[in-house]
Amino acid sequence: MTQLDVLYRYGVPPTEASVLAMAKVREVYGVRHMALDEAKKTVRIEYDASRLTEPVIFELLRRAGLDIVETMPMFTPPPPPEPVAAT
Template sequence: MTQLDVLYRYGVPPTEASALAVARVREVYGVRRIEFDEAAKTIRVEYDATRLNEPMIHELLRRAGLDLIERVVLAAPPAPVPTPAPAAS
């Protein structure tokens, strides 16, 4: 089992109906946890990557009625390793 997290920023706060629909997304096999941060207007989903992928999670949340604006990068990619300058002879 490979567990991944994905974080999305949403625009309009979820309505009661969409909040209930998001709660049902938790019942999808492979979704481990869903956390809302109302202050930051984000939703974090922990899922099993052997069962689901990020586009599937995105679609589940959109179908639940969330106004997803963007995916938030959780970790920056590693900086490129500089190549050493050739030695002068």
């Protein structure tokens, strides 16, 4: 099993109907965990990559009625190193 995470930012907050539909997404074989962060307007999905792909996860959420705006990076890259002053 290869476990991956994907993070999406959504625009319009989900309706009651779309939250209920998203609960059914959690029942899809291969979806391991789903976390909705209303303050940041993001949803994080943990899934088994040997069973599902990221485009399938995206489509499951879109069909549930979630207004996905973009895929977010899971981690921020480290800042570039400071240039070393010549002596």
